[in-house]
Amino acid sequence: MIYLDHSATTKPNKSVLETFVQANERYYANPASLHxxxxxxxxxxxxxxxxxxxxxxxxxxxxxxxxxxxxxxxxAIKGLARANKHRGTKILISAIEHASVEESAKALEKEGYTxxxxxxxxxxxxxxxxxxxxxxKDTVIVSIMHVNNEIxxxxxxxxxxxxxHENSRAFFHMDAVQSFGKIPVHFAxxxxxxxxTVSGHKINGLKGTGFLALRKQVNIExxxxxxxxxxxxxxxxxxxxxxxxLAKAVRMAHETQPAHEEQFSQWRDDLHAFLQQFxxxxxxxxxxxxxxxxxxxxxxxxxxxxxNAMQHEGFIISTSSACSSKDHSISHVVKAxxxxxxxxxxxIRISLGEGITEKDIQAFKTAFKKVMMQVKEF
Amino acid sequence: xxEIYLDHAATTPMxxxxxxxxxESMESVYGNPxxxxxxxxxxxxxxxxARHILAKSIGAKDxxxxxxxGGSEADNLAITGTAYAKQNEGRHIITTVVEHHAVLHTCQQLEKEGYExxxxxxxxxxxxxxxxxxxxxxxxxxxxxxxxxxxxxGTIQPIKEIGELLKEHSATFHTDAVQAFGxxxxxxxxxxxxxxxxxSHKLNGPKGIGFLYQRDxxxxxxxxxxxxxxxxxxxxxxxxxxxxxxxxxxxxxQRNFEEKxxxxxxxxxxxxxxxxxxxxxxxxxxxxxxxLPHVMNISFKNMDVESFLVNLDMAGIAASSxxxxxxxxxxxxxxxxxxxxxxADELRNSIRYSFGYGLDLEDIDTxxxxxxxxxxxxxx
Numbered sequence: 001m002i003y004l005d006h007s008a009t010t011k012p013n014k015s016v017l018e019t020f021v022q023a024n025e026r027y028y029a030n031p032a033s034l035h036x037x038x039x040x041x042x043x044x045x046x047x048x049x050x051x052x053x054x055x056x057x058x059x060x061x062x063x064x065x066x067x068x069x070x071x072x073x074x075x076a077i078k079g080l081a082r083a084n085k086h087r088g089t090k091i092l093i094s095a096i097e098h099a100s101v102e103e104s105a106k107a108l109e110k111e112g113y114t115x116x117x118x119x120x121x122x123x124x125x126x127x128x129x130x131x132x133x134x135x136x137k138d139t140v141i142v143s144i145m146h147v148n149n150e151i152x153x154x155x156x157x158x159x160x161x162x163x164x165h166e167n168s169r170a171f172f173h174m175d176a177v178q179s180f181g182k183i184p185v186h187f188a189x190x191x192x193x194x195x196x197t198v199s200g201h202k203i204n205g206l207k208g209t210g211f212l213a214l215r216k217q218v219n220i221e222x223x224x225x226x227x228x229x230x231x232x233x234x235x236x237x238x239x240x241x242x243x244x245x246l247a248k249a250v251r252m253a254h255e256t257q258p259a260h261e262e263q264f265s266q267w268r269d270d271l272h273a274f275l276q277q278f279x280x281x282x283x284x285x286x287x288x289x290x291x292x293x294x295x296x297x298x299x300x301x302x303x304x305x306x307x308n309a310m311q312h313e314g315f316i317i318s319t320s321s322a323c324s325s326k327d328h329s330i331s332h333v334v335k336a337x338x339x340x341x342x343x344x345x346x347x348i349r350i351s352l353g354e355g356i357t358e359k360d361i362q363a364f365k366t367a368f369k370k371v372m373m374q375v376k377e378f
Numbered sequence: 379x380x381e382i383y384l385d386h387a388a389t390t391p392m393x394x395x396x397x398x399x400x401x402e403s404m405e406s407v408y409g410n411p412x413x414x415x416x417x418x419x420x421x422x423x424x425x426x427x428a429r430h431i432l433a434k435s436i437g438a439k440d441x442x443x444x445x446x447x448g449g450s451e452a453d454n455l456a457i458t459g460t461a462y463a464k465q466n467e468g469r470h471i472i473t474t475v476v477e478h479h480a481v482l483h484t485c486q487q488l489e490k491e492g493y494e495x496x497x498x499x500x501x502x503x504x505x506x507x508x509x510x511x512x513x514x515x516x517x518x519x520x521x522x523x524x525x526x527x528x529x530x531x532g533t534i535q536p537i538k539e540i541g542e543l544l545k546e547h548s549a550t551f552h553t554d555a556v557q558a559f560g561x562x563x564x565x566x567x568x569x570x571x572x573x574x575x576x577x578s579h580k581l582n583g584p585k586g587i588g589f590l591y592q593r594d595x596x597x598x599x600x601x602x603x604x605x606x607x608x609x610x611x612x613x614x615x616x617x618x619x620x621x622x623x624x625x626x627x628x629x630x631x632q633r634n635f636e637e638k639x640x641x642x643x644x645x646x647x648x649x650x651x652x653x654x655x656x657x658x659x660x661x662x663x664x665x666x667x668x669x670l671p672h673v674m675n676i677s678f679k680n681m682d683v684e685s686f687l688v689n690l691d692m693a694g695i696a697a698s699s700x701x702x703x704x705x706x707x708x709x710x711x712x713x714x715x716x717x718x719x720x721x722a723d724e725l726r727n728s729i730r731y732s733f734g735y736g737l738d739l740e741d742i743d744t745x746x747x748x749x750x751x752x753x754x755x756x757x758x
Binding site: 001003005008009010011012017021024025028029030032033034035036037038066067068069070071073074098099100101103104106107199201206207208209223224225226227228235236237238239240241242304307308311316317318319 | 381383385388389390391392397401404405408409410412413414415416417418447448449450451453454478479480481483484486487577579584585586587601602603604605606613614615616617618619620687690691695696697698699
């Protein structure tokens with residue numbers, strides 16, 4: 001079975017697992033405890049925080065450990081909006097954000113905020129013009145994902161950051177769940193976001209791990225109250241073994257990023273060229289997008305049929321995204337890029353990651369061709 | 379020198395069987411349960427099986443379990459989720475002064491948002507009175523949240539009686555059972571609770587995972603939005619290996635309730651007998667009759683908690699002054715203040731020892747001996 005669904009989740013790296021097990025055996029104390037075992041555990045936690053901060057170029061106290069990407073996105077959107085209501089009540093997101101951003105923004109409508117969406121083009125790239133138009137004085141947050149999880153669209157982050165910072169008092173939050181480890185993620189100066197979300201299980205780390213990084217002097221309100229852990233911003237006993245495992249995964253993803261980017265980009269381009277040979281297949285991702293996501297739609301077919309047929313051939317791929325897989329309506333991302341309705345239901349995603357070889361990519365092509373012969377060309 | 383960990387109420391080591399289950403799960407069940415392919419469905423199956431174990435452990439149905447990122451999140455979800463879902467029915471909440479901070483601080487946040495919170499007092503043993511709950515109840519009370527067993531002194535609240543009382547009232551009844559779950563058998567139908575919080579790392583499961591039991595039909599708004607996981611009640615890719623580990627920990631805890639309770643009672647008696655023999659001047663904080671067997675909070679006459687803890691630590695004993703969550707500083711415990719007032723000696727001379735997996739009588743002996751040695755040396 002060849003796993004080509006790395007954007008849904010990934011298998012934890014062996015050394016991440018080992019780190020987790022070792023940390024559990026020795027450092028199981030509560031890092032808030034005052035005794036020696038607690039102090040040692042807290043030291044380990046600090047080290048994990050420092051390692052992550054060094055990689056994304058910020059200070060350790062700007063890293064807040066969470067239970068994952070979804071919590072980080074909820075925390076960023078709700079926490080920034082609520083703490084900065086005096087700056088404004090408009091929330092600007094792109095039309096293709098992950099559900100955790102979109103639904104968090106929507107939940108805030110009941111608290112008096114308004115949500116507007118920046119339009120995207122056929123490749124899923126936001127319209128800078130539309131962003132400029134919708135960015136107003138009372139905008140409190142702009143949240144735009146770095147890489148889209150369904151079609152791999154890559155946003156011009158530096159440009160967005162510059163526009164947001166020059167023309168408004170809004171905070172710019174970037175969901176980097178799909179980009180971290182795949183392309184360089186900048187978190188510095190006016191050219192970068194004010195808040196950044198990363199998830200562990202998308203980078204061969206563990207599920208239930210992630211962080212939100214904040215630029216200094218950013219006011220944010222907690223969404224989980226209690227003992228005041230994580231600089232008072234996220235209560236709950238800190239899962240130190242998970243934090244240590246996350247630091248390990250972040251470090252490994254950071255180290256392998258350049259090589260992965262180069263290799264995956266080649267395969268992506270190769271797969272795009274291959275898929276474009278079929279007259280009834282439309283690629284939704286592009287060579288200018290993220291290196292690891294290939295998305296296409298087959299005319300007149302349902303994505304589920306293709307996923308099953310490819311599984312039969314030994315390949316695990318997905319329909320648009322795992323989070324909306326159970327929802328049978330058409331994904332909001334596919335709607336936003338306005339493809340021909342005859343293609344809308346036939347979207348599949350191939351997402352690359354650790355462990356895939358050239359041979360797998362070639363075998364995928366052979367299998368895909370075979371499946372197409374069965375379902376389209378009888 | 380052997381280190382003796384007597385801080386199991388703060389957190390616990392993972393059971394070796396839990397670790398191996400988790401590792402096995404991480405290696406073989408890595409799919410996303412929302413994926414429709416085989417690897418996703420395989421993960422879904424493991425998640426469903428684990429959820430069933432969690433549900434059964436408290437007499438609940440599978441769909442009544444909302445997996446969360448831990449006990450604090452479960453408490454936050456229960457309280458804000460109820461407050462937001464029922465804001466048109468009323469804005470009054472009843473709780474007690476001895477709750478965990480995850481409950482107290484969430485209630486305080488809601489006060490800022492216009493809710494009214496009644497904080498019930500407790501007696502000298504840390505127990506709330508049923509009569510006080512009855513008196514505090516109003517037509518616009520939407521939530522009563524009272525912990526099952528206290529994390530600092532171990533006092534067990536009359537949850538079943540409060541549950542009975544609330545049967546005739548529309549208020550949602552939540553109990554934070556983080557300290558009690560895994561130590562005492564709990565049945566949500568017997569207790570008549572609507573919401574119940576549990577944390578995995580207090581019973582030798584992994585950290586970063588817990589659940590909220592939500593009785594069918596109980597109104598609740600989510601705390602974390604996004605995908606449709608947990609029946610739209612808690613978004614985020616399900617942490618399957620942690621849930622599997624959690625379920626294993628629960629299964630182990632369920633198997634030996636009596637044995638465990640017996641052992642901890644023996645630890646208690648043994649430890650106190652040693653103190654008596656050495657003629658140490660002490661008394662127990664808490665309730666003799668209604669007490670979590672693994673929590674032992676002792677007030678030592680003429681001792682000072684800060685130097686006491688440092689000395690215990692140097693003697694290889696990991697104990698605490700109360701809750702671990704108020705990080706860094708030894709603020710007077712809000713629980714002891716509630717029991718004795720803000721001027722009491724107990725605030726400055728109490729130590730919590732808490733028992734758990736891996737301890738034996740010999741450890742308790744050693745801990746008592748080292749404690750006695752320190753008290754004799756330091757008592758003024």
